[in-house]
Amino acid sequence: MYTRRNVWNLGGEWADTILWYARGVAKLKARAIADPTSWDFFGAIHGIDPKLWSLYGYLPSGTVLPSTALQQLYWNQCQHGSWYFLPWHRGYLLAIEQLLRKSIVDAGGPQDWAMPYWNYFDPGQSALPPAFASADWPDGTGNNPLFVPQRWGPDNNGNVYVPQDQVNMLALNDPDFTGVRFGGSPGFGGVDTGFSHSGRVHGGIETQPHDYVHVLVGGANPNDPDNQPGLMSYPPTAGLDPIFWLHHANIDRLWQVWIELDPRHQDPDQKAWLDGPTGIGERHFVMPTPTGQPWYYTPQDMSNISALGYTYDNLAPIDTTPTQPAAPSPAPVPRFGAPQLAATLALESLRAAPAGATDMSEPRQSVMMGASNTNLPIRGQMMQTSVSLQAPLQKRSPAALETLAVARETAPGRVLLNLENVRGTADATALRVYLGLPDGAAPEEHPERLAGSIGLFGVKQASDPDGDHAGQGITYVLDVSHVIASLNVSGSLSDIALPVTIVPNRPVSDAAGISIGRVSLYQQPG
Amino acid sequence: MRAKASPAARARMRSATAVFAVSAMGWVMLTAGYRGTTLLELCAAATGRPGANVLPPLELTLLLNPIPALAFGWFAMLVAMMPPLLREPIEYLAARGLRGWRAGQITAFLTGYMAVWLVAGAIIVPASLLMSQHGPTALAAALALAGLWHCSPLRQRSLNRCHRLPSLGACGPAALADSLRWGASQGVWCVLGCWAIMLLVTLCGDWHLPAMAVATIWLAAERLERPRPAGWGWQWPRKALRLLLPAPVGRVGIGEK
Numbered sequence: 118m119y120t121r122r123n124v125w126n127l128g129g130e131w132a133d134t135i136l137w138y139a140r141g142v143a144k145l146k147a148r149a150i151a152d153p154t155s156w157d158f159f160g161a162i163h164g165i166d167p168k169l170w171s172l173y174g175y176l177p178s179g180t181v182l183p184s185t186a187l188q189q190l191y192w193n194q195c196q197h198g199s200w201y202f203l204p205w206h207r208g209y210l211l212a213i214e215q216l217l218r219k220s221i222v223d224a225g226g227p228q229d230w231a232m233p234y235w236n237y238f239d240p241g242q243s244a245l246p247p248a249f250a251s252a253d254w255p256d257g258t259g260n261n262p263l264f265v266p267q268r269w270g271p272d273n274n275g276n277v278y279v280p281q282d283q284v285n286m287l288a289l290n291d292p293d294f295t296g297v298r299f300g301g302s303p304g305f306g307g308v309d310t311g312f313s314h315s316g317r318v319h320g321g322i323e324t325q326p327h328d329y330v331h332v333l334v335g336g337a338n339p340n341d342p343d344n345q346p347g348l349m350s351y352p353p354t355a356g357l358d359p360i361f362w363l364h365h366a367n368i369d370r371l372w373q374v375w376i377e378l379d380p381r382h383q384d385p386d387q388k389a390w391l392d393g394p395t396g397i398g399e400r401h402f403v404m405p406t407p408t409g410q411p412w413y414y415t416p417q418d419m420s421n422i423s424a425l426g427y428t429y430d431n432l433a434p435i436d437t438t439p440t441q442p443a444a445p446s447p448a449p450v451p452r453f454g455a456p457q458l459a460a461t462l463a464l465e466s467l468r469a470a471p472a473g474a475t476d477m478s479e480p481r482q483s484v485m486m487g488a489s490n491t492n493l494p495i496r497g498q499m500m501q502t503s504v505s506l507q508a509p510l511q512k513r514s515p516a517a518l519e520t521l522a523v524a525r526e527t528a529p530g531r532v533l534l535n536l537e538n539v540r541g542t543a544d545a546t547a548l549r550v551y552l553g554l555p556d557g558a559a560p561e562e563h564p565e566r567l568a569g570s571i572g573l574f575g576v577k578q579a580s581d582p583d584g585d586h587a588g589q590g591i592t593y594v595l596d597v598s599h600v601i602a603s604l605n606v607s608g609s610l611s612d613i614a615l616p617v618t619i620v621p622n623r624p625v626s627d628a629a630g631i632s633i634g635r636v637s638l639y640q641q642p643g
Numbered sequence: 644m645r646a647k648a649s650p651a652a653r654a655r656m657r658s659a660t661a662v663f664a665v666s667a668m669g670w671v672m673l674t675a676g677y678r679g680t681t682l683l684e685l686c687a688a689a690t691g692r693p694g695a696n697v698l699p700p701l702e703l704t705l706l707l708n709p710i711p712a713l714a715f716g717w718f719a720m721l722v723a724m725m726p727p728l729l730r731e732p733i734e735y736l737a738a739r740g741l742r743g744w745r746a747g748q749i750t751a752f753l754t755g756y757m758a759v760w761l762v763a764g765a766i767i768v769p770a771s772l773l774m775s776q777h778g779p780t781a782l783a784a785a786l787a788l789a790g791l792w793h794c795s796p797l798r799q800r801s802l803n804r805c806h807r808l809p810s811l812g813a814c815g816p817a818a819l820a821d822s823l824r825w826g827a828s829q830g831v832w833c834v835l836g837c838w839a840i841m842l843l844v845t846l847c848g849d850w851h852l853p854a855m856a857v858a859t860i861w862l863a864a865e866r867l868e869r870p871r872p873a874g875w876g877w878q879w880p881r882k883a884l885r886l887l888l889p890a891p892v893g894r895v896g897i898g899e900k
Contacts (some may be wrong), residue, residue, distance in 0.1 A: 293650075296650055297650045297651055297654060297738075298738075299654075299735060299738030299739055301650075303649075309651040310838055311651060387649050389647075389649070398882030398885035399885075484742070485741050487741070487811070487813065488814075490812075490814075491811065491812060491817075495886050505813075507743075537739075537810050538808075538810050553740050566841075582803060582804065583800065583803050583871070583873055584870060585869050587803055587804065587806035587807045587870045589807055589809065634809065635811070
């Protein structure tokens with residue numbers, strides 16, 4: 118049984134696991150891209166953008182590419198905006214780990230080498246592990262394969278870290294692996310994409326922390342931020358950055374944490390998920406093995422990490438509350454399970470769940486409460502709009518709230534903010550979303566109104582009219598139950614409209630063309 | 644025990660049930676009320692030569708098939724053939740609209756869509772009648788035209804645009820106007836994608852209904868495909884073919900040779 122360990126707890130900046138990882142990466146990087154066991158070939162499995170790869174030096178002139186048959190079998194395979202996101206990446210990670218382990222063992226390294234993971238949530242561990250930040254090996258010689266110049270960080274200045282107040286694990290609260298495409302929760306793992314891949318919606322764990330960490334770590338070239346994203350910021354280059362694998366090992370670990378958090382957290386049992394996309398006429402999931410033979414796998418093959426021969430050194434339950442301070446509330450948000458929200462919403466119009474109902478396997482149909490105007494451009498440092506409410510989010514006195522909270526303890530509802538059809542060409546953009554900010558208020562002074570954050574990882578491809586998404590961008594769904602509860606308790610909830618403030622991580626240029634199609638609010642009963 | 648369908652699959656089934664019910668109504672309209680051009684049979688009977696290859700003059704054709712009947716026939720064709728292509732937009736409108744406005748938005752969308760197709764019919768049907776004067780040559784020409792158009796980049800671009808699900812106003816006049824506009828734009832892309840097939844179908848004479856059925860299945864199969872880069876070349880509906888004819892997979896476990 119292989120054990121994947123926290124990269125910060127290995128015993129040193131260049132602990133053996135990291136040193137051997139670097140040696141393995143160097144071996145794979147030395148192979149030509151036409152070799153299915155090379156670093157670059159594996160990067161292209163996630164995606165390839167020849168123009169940007171060439172600009173960054175990954176496709177020098179004269180490079181011989183693999184055959185068309187190999188490209189069609191393996192490349193541009195990554196699964197995003199789909200319930201296949203987690204199982205596909207698990208297989209991808211297993212494949213590169215196996216390849217690296219073989220190289221490491223052949224070079225005299227440990228037989229039990231396993232990919233470390235980067236848990237940026239742990240206190241003191243949000244910075245990029247030092248071995249990745251140095252251009253040199255530990256003996257001072259240059260050309261450290263773990264370092265890449267196109268990793269600019271959240272401030273686009275080469276200082277790479279994950280701001281812990283902008284990432285969260287609220288997705289672990291989602292009781293269901295899969296959800297709906299339009300309006301309600303897409304589920305922890307994402308939506309059953311069925312026969313159509315247009316109108317992409319990212320699942321809970323994919324939105325946060327996956328997309329956000331990609332964008333914050335990659336950043337963009339400060340001299341040309343709209344056209345030169347960091348490797349991690351853009352799907353067709355992300356697989357080239359050695360930190361990609363440690364990030365995805367953490368995402369993979371969080372999948373297992375979610376499973377173990379609650380016995381009701383289950384992977385889908387529908388044939389469409391178990392059999393993978395070949396069951397709906399799509400391509401196979403397939404990876405090269407160290408011998409060059411293709412390894413075909415399905416989500417069903419990926420559903421048990423013990424059966425796959427590995428585990429993590431830490432799968433303990435995690436505090437999933439947002440790390441920023443919350444406003445005082447008489448109905449505290451529990452650390453595990455769905456936030457208690459029902460007390461603060463006008464749910465009389467919705468069918469109440471029977472007392473004691475605990476079936477979390479059936480997400481109830483969501484209802485739209487209101488929406489903003491359409492076609493909202495994001496320019497400069499802030500964008501403000503409001504969601505006009507069809508039915509008021511009804512206010513109650515604190516005493517009534519407490520009584521209602523007790524009565525509805527077993528049937529919590531959720532409020533979901535949809536950022537629909539987010540489009541643009543600058544993936545290295547992160548947006549913080551605030552609800553109910555007072556007029557003229559500075560967002561950074563109201564962390565309790567921070568509804569969530571999204572990273573526009575994949576938005577450029579999704580905005581191509583002739584691309585998979587028919588040019589309609591990506592839709593993000595944020596569970597804003599905790600903010601709505603806070604607004605109600607503080608008496609700030611309006612009957613008419615809910616102010617929404619979007620703050621990008623850096624001023625957005627006209628050229629980036631970032632826009633939100635519409636902001637809408639849905640209620641999903643428990 | 645068989646697993647319950649996923650929430651997204653259940654939403655798809657609800658909209659599929661609705662659109663296939665409407666499509667079925669269209670087929671009933673066609674088979675119950677539409678007679679097509681029966682002049683071949685009529686004229687053959689008049690000459691005493693059943694099955695004779697008699698080409699009726701255009702004026703006689705129009706006399707026996709007045710414009711309202713032609714318009715009704717075209718409308719019935721659209722009701723029968725197009726709903727399966729609109730499953731996703733209908734699901735989207737139902738989910739993305741505010742209570743009290745959804746029915747209006749769906750109606751506005753369908754109005755815009757059908758209006759464009761009815762205008763297209765005012766060109767396709769007369770063209771079909773004119774071409775039918777040339778017998779089998781017309782059919783061959785329409786087949787060649789449909790094949791050429793199928794391979795064209797503009798057709799692929801049109802098919803790509805048919806997958807768009809734009810943001811719409813949630814209520815009020817904006818919601819209805821946006822839905823009407825979207826329906827009309829979908830109609831335009833749909834006409835651009837499918838006009839040649841529809842022309843071909845109208846020239847199939849006695850084989851009109853089977854041709855319609857084949858065309859409906861083909862167009863629905865194409866709808867399953869993802870948008871792809873536009874370029875010259877024949878495109879098969881590969882997803883549908885893979886569903887019908889799954890390829891064998893050589894399975895190698897990870898770590899195995």
